[in-house]
Amino acid sequence: EKGGYDHFMLKEIHEQPKAITDTFRGRMLADENIIKMSSVQDNLDKFLNANRIIIVGCGTSWHAGLVGEYLFEDLARIPVEVEYASEFRYRNPIITDKDVVIAISQSGETADTLAAIKLAKSKGAFVYGVCNVVGSSIARETHAGAYTHAGPEIGVASTKAFTTQITVLTLIALKLGQANKSLSDERFKNYIQKMQLIPSQIQKLLNIDSKVKEIAAIYKDAKNCLYLGRGFNFPVALEGALKLKEISYIHAEGYPAAEMKHGPIALIDENMPIFVIATNKGHYDKVVSNIQEIKSRAGKIIAVVTEGDVTVKEIADHVIEIPETEEALTPLLTTIPFQLLSYHIAVMLGKNVDQPRNLAKSVTVE
Numbered sequence: 001e002k003g004g005y006d007h008f009m010l011k012e013i014h015e016q017p018k019a020i021t022d023t024f025r026g027r028m029l030a031d032e033n034i035i036k037m038s039s040v041q042d043n044l045d046k047f048l049n050a051n052r053i054i055i056v057g058c059g060t061s062w063h064a065g066l067v068g069e070y071l072f073e074d075l076a077r078i079p080v081e082v083e084y085a086s087e088f089r090y091r092n093p094i095i096t097d098k099d100v101v102i103a104i105s106q107s108g109e110t111a112d113t114l115a116a117i118k119l120a121k122s123k124g125a126f127v128y129g130v131c132n133v134v135g136s137s138i139a140r141e142t143h144a145g146a147y148t149h150a151g152p153e154i155g156v157a158s159t160k161a162f163t164t165q166i167t168v169l170t171l172i173a174l175k176l177g178q179a180n181k182s183l184s185d186e187r188f189k190n191y192i193q194k195m196q197l198i199p200s201q202i203q204k205l206l207n208i209d210s211k212v213k214e215i216a217a218i219y220k221d222a223k224n225c226l227y228l229g230r231g232f233n234f235p236v237a238l239e240g241a242l243k244l245k246e247i248s249y250i251h252a253e254g255y256p257a258a259e260m261k262h263g264p265i266a267l268i269d270e271n272m273p274i275f276v277i278a279t280n281k282g283h284y285d286k287v288v289s290n291i292q293e294i295k296s297r298a299g300k301i302i303a304v305v306t307e308g309d310v311t312v313k314e315i316a317d318h319v320i321e322i323p324e325t326e327e328a329l330t331p332l333l334t335t336i337p338f339q340l341l342s343y344h345i346a347v348m349l350g351k352n353v354d355q356p357r358n359l360a361k362s363v364t365v366e
């Protein structure tokens, strides 16, 4: 059942090229230059006339929602807010029938997300679900939705569910951007072509496993870690930190890189590993200067960079290269090394990777 892998998590990390291909299937018709999603097409007016889109979720699904915010705003120019389902449901939110709520959940059973959906529906909003488990409570409670075709995710630490959630959100954002003409035909076409390459790029990226393992061996005894990223990769920093906390029990925090100066920089010393996403298009120069600031305080830098990078390579203690793609698509690639890193550290520390203490795969109580 683990398909020859030692743990479900590792199997699920390696399944991502296939999972994303399955999520594309029947939806991304590259030759015809269209994205076919009847759940969006049938409700196109609601999406295009929405005052705003509110994305709700918990944990990793909330992180996918944050990537969604960058995607919808950049590709389709629709305002987005992202909320923890647990906060949204209890703060008497202002919702009208002009709002579209997108609820994201792997299990489709998370209590807070389900309650947020019921609340939004009672206020007249159109609620769209992005779930992995077919026929789950959230899939049934939403007005329409799209499944992530990730297949069963057994490991408590979410991996392929996250990347397929981002895949679905990207497809929706591209479809809306094409429909409201925020995206020119040329840009739309370019995105589709780059999207198609993602599964094979992840496949290739998985070959960095031995390098990530070496890095894991060096930093496995760290007590605290920081993860930094900007723009599309800010949520990836949050997700990287969550992955490390949940399965290795090492304290880790994710931050937007520029926030470092507003507090976390005080923590930096020679014992502090800092994982920085510094891919070439996303505010590269600004991230490079953040890296220099860390270096001058003796922090250890592990940077995720674009293939062929020169500048960061000279300053960082370790670099992990990802293949070139559009900035908006980089989260699908930058996520992978952090999944592998957390996995190897947890294994080296002898932790229960698939069933970490205190955690449940689906949180059906609030």
Ligand code: M6R
Binding pocket: 058, 059, 060, 061, 104, 105, 106, 107, 108, 109, 110, 113, 156, 157, 158, 159, 242, 246, 359, 361, 362, 363
């Ligand atoms: O099933 P859901 O996507 O609604 O679950 C939400 C969170 O409980 C979940 O993502 C959790 O944070 C994971 N253990 C993260 O790896």
